[in-house]
Structures are given as C-alpha cells and as structure tokens.
Amino acid sequence: MADTPSSLPRRRTPRASPAADPTLAESSLFSANGAAVVRVKKIFAAEGSTFFVVLGTALFLTVFGLVMVLSSSSVEQYVATHDFFGAFVRQGIFAAIGVPLMLIATRAPVSFWQKYSWHFLGLALFLQLLVFTPLGVDIQGNRNWIHIGSFSAQPSEFLKLALAIWIGAILVRKQNKLADWKQVAVPLVPVVLIAVALVMRGGDLGTTLIILMEVGVAVFLAGVPLRFLVVPLIAILVMIPVVTLGGNSRTSRISAWLSGCSTAEAYQSTCWQTTHGIWALASGGVFGVGLGNSKAKWSWLPEADNDFIFAIIGEELGLIGACVVLGLFIVLAVSFFKVVRRSDDAFVRITTGAIMMWLIGQAFVNVAVVLGLLPVLGVPLPLISAGGSSLIFALLAIGVVLSFVRQSPTSSIPAAPARETVGSLR
Structure with a gap:
C-alpha cells in the first residue's frame, strides 16, 4: 500500500539556535537591549538636565558638608567626648535619612503635595507647639527645639517646607479671586501670623525672617496685586525693630553690630564670634591653609561646625573654596528659577519659588552674618x-522640586522607538 502524504512521518524542521544563526542572535540581542533601555527610561522618565543639575549639586553640597563638619568639629568633639568623629557620624546618619527621603519625594506626583498640604501644615504647627511643652529645650536663648530621649529636632525647619507647599496649594485655588484682598487674606494671613508668632515666641529671629521672605516670594509669584503687599510690608518694617529689641541678647548683638564692635567689652562678649569668624576668613587667603588645618576651630570660634562653618571653609580652602560654595548655591538658584519660568502649573511656580527663597536666601543670610554684614541671627x-x-x-x-521637574512636559524624555529586528525584514 502506497504511503499517502498524511501517513508519512512528519519531518521536523530544525529550529535555528542563536549560536548557529548569527543574524538571529543579533536580532535577539537588539530586542533584549531595546527592552532594557525602555525599562530604564521608564524608571528615569522626565529627568532632563535640570533634574540632574539640581540632584548633583544637592548631593555634592551634602558630601562636602560632611567633610567640613568633620574638619570643623573634630577638636571640640574630642575635648567633649574623646571622639573626633562624633558630630561627623551624627551628620552622616542624618544624610543617610535625608537622601533617601529626597529620592522618594521625587517620585510623588504634584497632586500628592496639593492634596496633603493641610496635613503637612497641621503636623508642622503641632510640632512647633511642642516646643512650649516640657519637651522643649532652650539653646543659647532660643526655645525652638524639642528633645525626646537622645533625639532632638527643630520643628521650624519642617514648618518652612510645610508653609511653602501649603501657600502654593491655597493660592492656586484662589487664582481667579486674587483681585479681592479679602480672598487673599483668608486663610493666608491668620495662618502665617500663627506660624510666625510661634517661632518668634521661641526667640528665633533668623527663622522668622526666612519665613517672611519665603511667604513674600510665594505671594508675589502667585500674582497678587502689589498694592495688597504695601500694608503688610509696612507692618513688618515697624514690628521688626520692636521685636528685635524685645530680647536682651538680641539687643546687645544688634547694638554691637551697629557700633562696629569698637569696644574691648564688645569684643570679649557679643562681638567675639563675628570677629573671629572674619579673622578665620582673612587668614585663609586665596588658597587656604589646607583642609583640617584651621586654627579658629581650636575653641576660638563658637559654632564652628554650625552657623559659622563658612568661616572654616574660607580659612581652610581659601577664597577659591568659598567662591565654589557660593557658585553652587547660585547654580541651585538658577535651576530653581528655570523650573519657575518654564512651568505652566501655578502650584509648581509658587512652591518652587518659596523653597528657592528659603534655601538660597538662608544661605546668603548665613554668609552675610559671617562676613559681618548682618548681626548674628x-x-x-x-x-x-x-x-x-x-x-x-x-x-x-529639594526632592519636592525634583518631583516637579520630573513631571514637567519640557523635560520629558520620549520613549525610544522599538528596534526593528532582522527577522521582521521582508
């Protein structure tokens, strides 16, 4: 019986392996690489040059800060605890907490910050109120810290961020009502007054000024008519001298600053810190005395690792090192300004502007204090x-601002087109 085609055994066509067929191997490799590239671009979607400039600058300043904290605090730490690295280790732990929080914040959508703005503000005000409970502690005349066991924190730092986000969310909702001063004033004015009063009650004039600057920039970027700002500005100018002269320590510091620290008594007391800060800067010259070789940190300059760390930077790294630090803050300011200018979202513009005023304004206030251009704040x-x-x-x-940059249409990265494999060519 002749074999019919159906009865014949089927001949299996050997399937070409990638090793036997270089063309197919190349096609598979292209497909795999293409998929990997698309996955990576999805993870880092919308990261343009501004994103990486801000992220890189923030990380560099953080690492640089760790180095300078180690250098400026090592002597005092050894005298107090026989451990050169005490302050450095603590700052490293804080950096290990802050950097992941920043990276997590970059993934949050803009709607998240708007939705929970009231929650952030309420929590910040609650923590600031704890300063006036038994948990609060006085440090050099300022009661702006809470202490629980071995943990201490300054709630006013959180309050700065919460206010920036909250003001942005509130003013966006009132975009069509900014011509009515009553709509602008409520709830903005009462909440800001409460926040400022809580900080001032603790005696922190410097933080109060930073908050007022932050609020002023936010209101200006929101498009509030300038005539509405005249009365609050006059009230602030009248109240600052009154509040400033309300404390003995503040009065003595400002009086010494106004008189130019010309008396021996002032030098030994209120002018000691400013004078030795200027001497440290001057001794650094152009190139500095070398990292770790500061003389001012040997108990000559109080708060050498904190408020007057810029003086140690100038002494050890010279004019060049000080200018590099100032240049990096200018880079941050320009990048923030780009976000404000390019964004079509009013919330993004207002909040970014407030954060920019907080960080950059505070940096230059700190430098001005070290240079003696402002009293110690x-x-x-x-x-x-x-x-x-x-x-x-x-x-x-900074993570909040980076989350805005990620979602900005101007910085988005289009998905890569799918690679055309060799096998699909006809």
Whole structure:
C-alpha cells in the first residue's frame, strides 16, 4: 500500500539556535537591549538636565558638608567626648535619612503635595507647639527645639517646607479671586501670623525672617496685586525693630553690630564670634591653609561646625573654596528659577519659588552674618552646617522640586522607538 502524504512521518524542521544563526542572535540581542533601555527610561522618565543639575549639586553640597563638619568639629568633639568623629557620624546618619527621603519625594506626583498640604501644615504647627511643652529645650536663648530621649529636632525647619507647599496649594485655588484682598487674606494671613508668632515666641529671629521672605516670594509669584503687599510690608518694617529689641541678647548683638564692635567689652562678649569668624576668613587667603588645618576651630570660634562653618571653609580652602560654595548655591538658584519660568502649573511656580527663597536666601543670610554684614541671627548654611533637622528638610524640599521637574512636559524624555529586528525584514 502506497504511503499517502498524511501517513508519512512528519519531518521536523530544525529550529535555528542563536549560536548557529548569527543574524538571529543579533536580532535577539537588539530586542533584549531595546527592552532594557525602555525599562530604564521608564524608571528615569522626565529627568532632563535640570533634574540632574539640581540632584548633583544637592548631593555634592551634602558630601562636602560632611567633610567640613568633620574638619570643623573634630577638636571640640574630642575635648567633649574623646571622639573626633562624633558630630561627623551624627551628620552622616542624618544624610543617610535625608537622601533617601529626597529620592522618594521625587517620585510623588504634584497632586500628592496639593492634596496633603493641610496635613503637612497641621503636623508642622503641632510640632512647633511642642516646643512650649516640657519637651522643649532652650539653646543659647532660643526655645525652638524639642528633645525626646537622645533625639532632638527643630520643628521650624519642617514648618518652612510645610508653609511653602501649603501657600502654593491655597493660592492656586484662589487664582481667579486674587483681585479681592479679602480672598487673599483668608486663610493666608491668620495662618502665617500663627506660624510666625510661634517661632518668634521661641526667640528665633533668623527663622522668622526666612519665613517672611519665603511667604513674600510665594505671594508675589502667585500674582497678587502689589498694592495688597504695601500694608503688610509696612507692618513688618515697624514690628521688626520692636521685636528685635524685645530680647536682651538680641539687643546687645544688634547694638554691637551697629557700633562696629569698637569696644574691648564688645569684643570679649557679643562681638567675639563675628570677629573671629572674619579673622578665620582673612587668614585663609586665596588658597587656604589646607583642609583640617584651621586654627579658629581650636575653641576660638563658637559654632564652628554650625552657623559659622563658612568661616572654616574660607580659612581652610581659601577664597577659591568659598567662591565654589557660593557658585553652587547660585547654580541651585538658577535651576530653581528655570523650573519657575518654564512651568505652566501655578502650584509648581509658587512652591518652587518659596523653597528657592528659603534655601538660597538662608544661605546668603548665613554668609552675610559671617562676613559681618548682618548681626548674628543663628541660621545654618543649608546642606552644609551640622544639624539634622536642617539637612533632612532641606533635602526633602529639594526632592519636592525634583518631583516637579520630573513631571514637567519640557523635560520629558520620549520613549525610544522599538528596534526593528532582522527577522521582521521582508
């Protein structure tokens, strides 16, 4: 019986392996690489040059701050605890907390910050109120810290961030009502007054000024008519001298600053810190005395690792090192300004502008104090000075801005087109 085609055994066509067929291997490799590239681009979607400039600058300043905290605090730490690395280790722990929080914040959508703005503000005000409970502690005449066991924090740093987000969310909702001063004033004015009163009650004039600057920039970027700002500005100008002269320590510091620290008594008391800060800067010259070789940190300059760390930078790294630090803050300012200018979202513009005023304004206030251009106000240099609350919330604020940059249409990266495999060619 002749074999029919159906009865014949089927001949199996050997399937070409990638090793036997170089063309197929190349096609598979292209497909795999293409899929991997698409996955990576999905993970880092919308990261343009501004994103990486801000992220890189923030990380560099944080690492640089760790180095300078170690250098400026080692002597005092050894005298107090026989451990050169005490302040450095603490600052490293804070950086290890702040950097992941910043990276997590970059993934949050803009709607998240708007939705929970009231929650952030309520929590920040609650923590600020704890300053006036038995948990609060006085440090050099300022009652702006809470202490629980071995943990201490400064709630006003969180309050700066919460106010920036909250003001942005409130003013966006009132975009069509900004011509009515009553709509602008409520609830903005009462909430800001409460926040400022709580900080001032603790005696922190420096933080109060930073908050007022932050609020002023936010209101200006929101498009509030300038005539509405005249009365609050006059009230602030009248109240600042009254509040400033309300405390003995503040009065003596400002009087000594106005008189130019010309008396021997002032030099031994209120002018000691400013004078030795200027001497440290002057002794650094152009190139500095070398990292770790500061003389001012040998108990000559109080708060050498905190408010006056810029003086140690100038002494050890010279004019060049000080200018590099200032240049990096200018880079941050320009990048923030790009976000404000390019964004079509009013919330993004207002909140970014407020954060920019907080971080960059505080940096230049700190430098002005070290240079003797302003009286001692007790504000740290963001991302560099020792202090956990300042570092963590500064990094978190930068993470908020980076989340805006990620979702900005101008910085989005289009998905890569699918590679055309060789096998699909006809």
